Amino acid sequence: MNGRRLNEANSPATIGRRLAPIPVLFRKSTEQNQKLDQRPDVEELGKEEEEKFYCASCGHLITTGRWLISVDGGHEHTFFNPAGIIFDIRCFKEAPGAVAAGKSTDEFTWFQGYSWQAALCRGCGAQLGWQFTGDDAPPVFFGLIRDRLTTQAPE
Numbered sequence: 001m002n003g004r005r006l007n008e009a010n011s012p013a014t015i016g017r018r019l020a021p022i023p024v025l026f027r028k029s030t031e032q033n034q035k036l037d038q039r040p041d042v043e044e045l046g047k048e049e050e051e052k053f054y055c056a057s058c059g060h061l062i063t064t065g066r067w068l069i070s071v072d073g074g075h076e077h078t079f080f081n082p083a084g085i086i087f088d089i090r091c092f093k094e095a096p097g098a099v100a101a102g103k104s105t106d107e108f109t110w111f112q113g114y115s116w117q118a119a120l121c122r123g124c125g126a127q128l129g130w131q132f133t134g135d136d137a138p139p140v141f142f143g144l145i146r147d148r149l150t151t152q153a154p155e
């Protein structure tokens with residue numbers, strides 16, 4: 001009896017079943033869970049780098065976070081128009097979803113040396129802000145009204 005038990009306990013199969021498989025399985029599943037937990041973070045980080053701005057009216061993709069530029073010391077500015085209305089604008093080097101419309105003018109311009117035109121949504125024609133054109137760098141940029149854009153992707 002004693003001899004048989006010892007043999008069973010020391011046989012490679014028993015040792016293997018007792019020690020090896022279970023800890024290895026646990027370790028593997030823990031690794032998998034960690035990877036699953038980490039994945040959304042990585043995606044969110046990517047989203048931040050590639051933040052997309054859509055027209056708040058129609059959902060047309062206007063521009064992305066990579067085009068944000070600093071003009072006159074910042075990429076966000078608050079201005080009054082001649083009617084006294086406040087606009088919070090963000091400056092983008094490029095806004096492929098917007099189109100400049102109307103005559104270029106430097107009347108009441110917010111950025112010295114720059115003329116402006118209305119910048120309209122290519123999707124619905126809503127005014128999103130202004131396109132500024134000047135002789136200095138950058139020669140062209142968009143000042144887009146903060147609350148006329150949304151980072152919420154259309155459904």
Ligand SMILES: [Zn+2]
Nearest residue numbers: 055058121124
């Ligand atoms: Zn639109």
